[in-house]
Amino acid sequence: MGIFNFNKRNTEESQQSKVGYFLTKDAEDLLVSGYTRLADNPEVQTAVNQIADLVSNMTIQLMQNSEKGDVRVKNDLSKLVDIKPNGYQSRKNFVFWIVKTLLIGDGNAVVLPISRNGKVVELRPLASSKVRFIYDVNQDFNYVIDYEGRQYQPSDVLHFAINPDENRPFLGTGYRVSLSDVTHNLKQASKTKRSFMSSNYKPSLAIYVDSDSDLDEESRQKLEDKYMKRSNPNAPLMLPDGMLRLEQIKPLTLTDLALNDAVKIDKQTVATILGIPPFVLGVGTYTKDEWNNFINTKIMSIAQVIQQTLNNLIVEDDMYFNFNARSLYNYSLTDLVNSGTALVKVNAMRRNELRNWLSLPPDDEMDDLLVLENFIQQADVSKQKKLVQDENEDLKGGE
Numbered sequence: 098m099g100i101f102n103f104n105k106r107n108t109e110e111s112q113q114s115k116v117g118y119f120l121t122k123d124a125e126d127l128l129v130s131g132y133t134r135l136a137d138n139p140e141v142q143t144a145v146n147q148i149a150d151l152v153s154n155m156t157i158q159l160m161q162n163s164e165k166g167d168v169r170v171k172n173d174l175s176k177l178v179d180i181k182p183n184g185y186q187s188r189k190n191f192v193f194w195i196v197k198t199l200l201i202g203d204g205n206a207v208v209l210p211i212s213r214n215g216k217v218v219e220l221r222p223l224a225s226s227k228v229r230f231i232y233d234v235n236q237d238f239n240y241v242i243d244y245e246g247r248q249y250q251p252s253d254v255l256h257f258a259i260n261p262d263e264n265r266p267f268l269g270t271g272y273r274v275s276l277s278d279v280t281h282n283l284k285q286a287s288k289t290k291r292s293f294m295s296s297n298y299k300p301s302l303a304i305y306v307d308s309d310s311d312l313d314e315e316s317r318q319k320l321e322d323k324y325m326k327r328s329n330p331n332a333p334l335m336l337p338d339g340m341l342r343l344e345q346i347k348p349l350t351l352t353d354l355a356l357n358d359a360v361k362i363d364k365q366t367v368a369t370i371l372g373i374p375p376f377v378l379g380v381g382t383y384t385k386d387e388w389n390n391f392i393n394t395k396i397m398s399i400a401q402v403i404q405q406t407l408n409n410l411i412v413e414d415d416m417y418f419n420f421n422a423r424s425l426y427n428y429s430l431t432d433l434v435n436s437g438t439a440l441v442k443v444n445a446m447r448r449n450e451l452r453n454w455l456s457l458p459p460d461d462e463m464d465d466l467l468v469l470e471n472f473i474q475q476a477d478v479s480k481q482k483k484l485v486q487d488e489n490e491d492l493k494g495g496e
Contacts, residue, residue, distance in 0.1 A: 138280040139287075140364055140378050141201075144371045149196035151396050153189045155420040157404070162415040170416065174217065178407060178418065182220040191220065196399060198225050199259050200371070204269025205230070207242055208255040210410065217410055220255070230268060240267060257406050259399065272370060279366045286360050305342040371395075385427050392425045430455070444468045444475070 159175035160167045182191040198206040202225045211219035223244050231248070232240035241248045242256065251267070258269035306312065306320065324336055336343070361380055368375040372395035374388060375381045400420040407418045428436075437451035448463035466475045 138276075138283060140283055140367050141276060141280060141371075143378060144367060144373050145197055145200045147373060147377050148200065148371070148395065148399065149193045151392070151425055152196045152399050152403070152420075153192035154425065155400060155422055156424075157188065157192075157407070158419045158421055159411075160417055160419050161413070174410065177217060177220065178410070183222075184219065186222075191222065192403065194222055195257055195403060198222075199257060199269065199399070199402075200272060202271055203273065204259045204271030206257040207244070208257070209244075209249070209253075210255065223254075232265060238267060240265075252409075255406050255409060257402060259402055275370050276367065279363050279370075282363050283360065283367075286356050286363070290356055303344045303346050305344065307340045372398075388427050392422060396425065397422060441467060 157175075157179040159170045159172070159178070161170045179188050182188060186194070195206045195208070205228070206225065207223045207228050209221045209223055210217045211221055227245055229243040230240055231243050241250060242254055243249075256267070258267065260270040260272070262268045262270050304325070312320065324341060325334065327334070334343075364378045364380045365375050368378055368380065372391070374383075374391050376383045376387075397420070400422070404418040404420055411417065433454050434451075437446060437454055440446035441448055441451060444466050447466060449459040452459060452463065468475055468478060
């Protein structure tokens with residue numbers, strides 16, 4: 098009597114393998130089906146929300162050119178853009194929507210200005226799912242924006258676009274194509290991990306039985322009760338020689354699946370495509386220089402697109418919108434104080450301006466310009482005794 102009847106077992110296994118794997122519950126739990134939207138991917142959502150959050154945190158200032166430099170202007174238009182773009186959104190949510198629509202969608206976001214008596218009173222965002230761009234194939238720049246059956250000329254709306262299409266530069270392209278493969282890989286890795294962690298418990302001990310055929314469940318239970326159970330749990334097992342054989346099996350771990358390395362590479366790819374530091378997605382360590390470079394490049398690049406498009410609202414030729422990025426950079430309170438103090442010392446800043454940096458209210462006694470090492474007022478510089486020569490004092494020369 099052999100330990101195994103391999104011929105019979107192989108025949109049974111070959112018959113079972115005819116069942117389609119893709120119709121099984123395991124395939125349903127393990128395989129990713131269909132298209133993965135960017136909005137459904139946690140890594141892409143994290144990156145996009147980080148970018149949108151930073152851009153929407155910046156104050157939008159209306160600036161005007163002057164002979165002594167550009168100055169900030171506060172009027173109804175600046176209040177509309179920076180404080181209350183419409184009746185149901187703040188500036189924060191309005192800009193957040195624009196950035197998220199640009200990055201998650203096809204690279205285009207459309208806002209409809211509402212005017213009354215020749216004055217813009219509302220900036221109304223148009224749902225991207227209802228917007229269509231209709232263009233003439235013979236004239237590349239002849240296009241209109243269709244929204245719920247109504248067509249608008251490009252001059253009638255604010256059309257924000259990133260990553261211009263090479264054939265139709267007025268249209269954005271977004272990141273859908275670039276991120277499609279990597280987001281599918283990340284979703285597959287997540288589903289594989291979830292399936293692995295939720296699978297049925299697999300014992301780490303296998304018992305080989307000398308038998309010509311498979312035992313039914315009742316026979317297996319009898320065999321287990323007879324040989325594998327003792328009244329004293331600490332007592333050793335007594336097994337017949339040659340009839341039973343025990344073998345320890347090492348369970349498969351996530352490390353064996355090599356998921357961590359693959360996920361790390363895919364996260365770095367997402368970070369590279371979207372232009373964010375990898376540590377935002379949990380890869381690598383935080384560095385101050387990398388963060389500040391992120392603000393200077395990616396964040397300000399998107400801010401430029403938005404502010405230059407908002408300039409279409411301005412009638413005056415000497416005005417423009419500007420995003421103030423100073424609050425986004427990573428510096429400590431000590432850095433602010435040291436930088437501001439250095440500017441105060443060289444007469445380039447008033448102390449009230451420094452207090453504004455530190456979110457302190459202005460002080461009436463700190464609005465004067467101070468110069469020199471003794472911090473006197475500018476008007477009193479010429480009154481210093483060391484600069485006034487006594488007419489009765491003889492000039493002293495060297496011997």
